[in-house]
Structures are given as C-alpha cells and as structure tokens.
Amino acid sequence: MVTRPGRPAHGYLHVHGVPEDVVAVQERRLRDAAADRGLALGTIFAEHDRGTRIAFGDLLDTLDSSGVRHVLVPDFGHFSPHPLLQALMLGRLRRRSAAQVHVVDG
Secondary structure (H helix, E strand, C coil): CCCCCCEEEEEEEECCCCCHHHHHHHHHHHHHHHHHCCEEEEEEEEECCCCCCHHHHHHHHHHHHHCCCEEEECCHHHCCCCHHHHHHHHHHHHHHHCCEEEECCC
C-alpha cells in the first residue's frame, strides 16, 4: 500500500511563560491532530514573547509564499486571550491567505 502525504499545514502557538514540557505536549497534540485530519504538519510558529506577533507575521508570510491553506492551533486563545483581537487575527489570516483554521482542543 502506498501512503499519500497529507495536505500541508502549519501550526501556531503562544508559549510565553509556558514550561518546555507543556510546549512539547502542545506540539505533539498539533502533530497528532494534523495526522488525524489528513494533514502534514510542517512548521509550528511559536510566539515566545508576551505582546508580540512576530511568529504570527512569519506564519502569514509563509502561507503567502507557500500556498499552504491549513493552520492548526490548540484553541483560539493562542491568538489572544481577548475575543476582539482573536477575531481580528483570524480575519487577517483568512483574508490574506484564505487559510482554514483547525482548532485542536475545541
């Protein structure tokens, strides 16, 4: 039997102040969820600093250049704890890249 690679995807995490062992669990859950959905998870973009969106910008740039249209997150809180900012970031992600966002823990 020939195994076909899954559709490409990337992940996004906000990990400021999160212990490394917890980050490792979150990354593993993203990879498992991607496989369950028939996706091949590539880069997991992680925000390490509070209040920055550098990794989010890198994710957008990568989606633009690669044509990847799937993004996995544990939950929308990884975009922001604030619902309005979550909505703005999701809107920007969908408008700019037409990406489908997959919530792993939702």
